[in-house]
Amino acid sequence: MMDSQIAMIGLGVMGKSLALNLLDHGFNVTGYDISQQNCTRAADEAQPLSEQMDKGQFVLARDLTHLIESLVPPRVIALSVPAGPIVDSVIEDLISAGLSRDDIVIDTGNSLWTDSEAREHRFAGKLRFFSTAVSGGEVGARFGPSLMASGDKEAWNYVKPMWQAIAAKVDVNGLPVGPFESGEACAAYLGPAGAGHYVKMVHNGIEYADMQLICEAYYFMSCALNMSANEIGQIFSHWNQGVLNSYLMEISAEILQTADPVTGRPFVEVVLDKAGQKGTGLWTAVNALQQGVPAPTIAQAVFARAQSSQKSLRTVASKTFSAQLSSQGALDKKQVLSELHDALYCSKLTVYAQGFDLLNATSKKEDWGLDFANIAKIWRAGCIIRAIFLQDIADAYLTNPALDNLLLAPGFVEQLLARSPGWRASIANSALYGVAMPAMSSALSYFDGLRSDILPANLLQAQRDYFGAHSYARVDEDESLRYHLSWSCKTKQQIIV
Numbered sequence: 001m002m003d004s005q006i007a008m009i010g011l012g013v014m015g016k017s018l019a020l021n022l023l024d025h026g027f028n029v030t031g032y033d034i035s036q037q038n039c040t041r042a043a044d045e046a047q048p049l050s051e052q053m054d055k056g057q058f059v060l061a062r063d064l065t066h067l068i069e070s071l072v073p074p075r076v077i078a079l080s081v082p083a084g085p086i087v088d089s090v091i092e093d094l095i096s097a098g099l100s101r102d103d104i105v106i107d108t109g110n111s112l113w114t115d116s117e118a119r120e121h122r123f124a125g126k127l128r129f130f131s132t133a134v135s136g137g138e139v140g141a142r143f144g145p146s147l148m149a150s151g152d153k154e155a156w157n158y159v160k161p162m163w164q165a166i167a168a169k170v171d172v173n174g175l176p177v178g179p180f181e182s183g184e185a186c187a188a189y190l191g192p193a194g195a196g197h198y199v200k201m202v203h204n205g206i207e208y209a210d211m212q213l214i215c216e217a218y219y220f221m222s223c224a225l226n227m228s229a230n231e232i233g234q235i236f237s238h239w240n241q242g243v244l245n246s247y248l249m250e251i252s253a254e255i256l257q258t259a260d261p262v263t264g265r266p267f268v269e270v271v272l273d274k275a276g277q278k279g280t281g282l283w284t285a286v287n288a289l290q291q292g293v294p295a296p297t298i299a300q301a302v303f304a305r306a307q308s309s310q311k312s313l314r315t316v317a318s319k320t321f322s323a324q325l326s327s328q329g330a331l332d333k334k335q336v337l338s339e340l341h342d343a344l345y346c347s348k349l350t351v352y353a354q355g356f357d358l359l360n361a362t363s364k365k366e367d368w369g370l371d372f373a374n375i376a377k378i379w380r381a382g383c384i385i386r387a388i389f390l391q392d393i394a395d396a397y398l399t400n401p402a403l404d405n406l407l408l409a410p411g412f413v414e415q416l417l418a419r420s421p422g423w424r425a426s427i428a429n430s431a432l433y434g435v436a437m438p439a440m441s442s443a444l445s446y447f448d449g450l451r452s453d454i455l456p457a458n459l460l461q462a463q464r465d466y467f468g469a470h471s472y473a474r475v476d477e478d479e480s481l482r483y484h485l486s487w488s489c490k491t492k493q494q495i496i497v
Helices: 013-024 036-050 064-069 085-096 113-122 137-143 153-166 195-224 229-239 247-256 280-291 296-308 311-320 333-366 372-378 390-399 410-432 438-450 457-468
Strands: 006-009 029-032 058-060 076-079 104-107 128-135 146-151 187-191 483-485 494-496
Touching: 006 013, 013 029, 013 036, 013 137, 013 153, 029 036, 029 064, 036 058, 064 085, 076 085, 076 153, 085 104, 085 113, 104 153, 113 128, 113 146, 113 195, 128 137, 128 153, 128 195, 146 153, 146 195, 146 372, 153 187, 187 195, 187 372, 195 229, 195 247, 195 280, 195 296, 195 333, 195 410, 195 438, 229 247, 229 333, 280 296, 280 333, 296 333, 296 438, 333 372, 333 410, 333 438, 372 390, 390 410, 410 438, 457 483
Parallel strands: 006 029, 006 076, 029 058, 076 104, 104 128, 146 187
Antiparallel strands: 128 146, 483 494
16 A cells, blocks of 8 residues: 555645645645545546656545555644534544544644644644644645644644645745745744644734725725726736735736626626625634734724625615715826825735734733744745735844834835825825725724824723723823722812722
8 A cells, every 4th residue: 555644634625735736746645535526526636646757646545544544654634624623523533543642633724723722732642733724725725825834843843844845935035936946935833733823814814904905996996086997907917016016916906807708897897796704804803802902904804894795785875875076176197096006005014014913912922932024934925915025024023023013113114104195195085085995094093093102092091980980090100000080079089099
């Protein structure tokens, strides 16, 4: 029987793609899936690779016992199954089938990070549980994803050669290279169990916001500048040649310049404006609220998807409230596009700042010791939010690992000072012309809040003390000292609490 270095349980879109990627790089793979259709499709696509001398061999397992027997010890088994109880069920079945305490089980699904922590404790002494969050979708998994690994450090040392081989690569300038070219791998060990899936969760939160920001720029061009989808796509293609270069900008440009094969109309115009979501952006927003970390643009992106689902309500409201457009005359198209370009850049940078702020807070709380420069590096290729300025983010954290907020890095300070006037003009225009730009507006509000030495929380805290005796600190005393004012008395009296 052929000896496999790794087995893949779950041969759906992602599992099959990862298996084929491993074969491409010379690793022998055993595959297993309860779906015969998935098994047949994976075997058919693997056969041409297995026939090549420099590729790995693929075998389908009859059952879990057969799968375990096909592997060289310590056995490495990757799971590409739906997140949740199914992961636990498959692991229990593997233990029953003969898995040992030295064997490694890797969860590559979209699991909640706290589930990964719980599984490490649950299966301790029975096997080595490991997790690797995968970003890049089907194409990334097939030809080079971004891999965020966490858990047992010895397990990482064992699987590291495989993960670095199949991961996306970047050159010395931080730019993506082909799947078989040499370069720095976008795969890294991030810390204890849960860390990898947490970083992927925040990645997806940033992704939600980044997508929404691009959509808002498109929407403003369409509504306020009366530009066609094709014309907007051409502008996006041009922007993608500079500081806004990213995977999401690239595909948005292509989408906008694509015609519907049925009607011939711009494809984007025949797509119903109701956005779906799988929950990871929601997880990020909820976690930010729980941690007390401001990530308003990520949360607003989730809310924007929720509002898009209220299609019938919006249709009624659109007929009830007529458009309230500015009476200031036509906009200067060239100037407005330049301002919108800067607004999109500043907003995107602010979203990354919110994401890294959340990573920083949780890293400290969980004692993970996350390396933010390393995280930025493995996001430079393979993943959905890959963008040219991730190299600048990595450089910022390499220069100052203890950076309090990404926006305070000298290079980004310079960019924000130069581009923020266009940001403000774009948000003002969105309000005057009645074009909703919730994420971009919240990003600007976050920035203005960050740069404000004094916020109106002084009045808010006084309100809390008035109706709930929640106490307050004074600007002329040590912050640790708490006071309460006797509001019900005619002569106000301050007491120490």
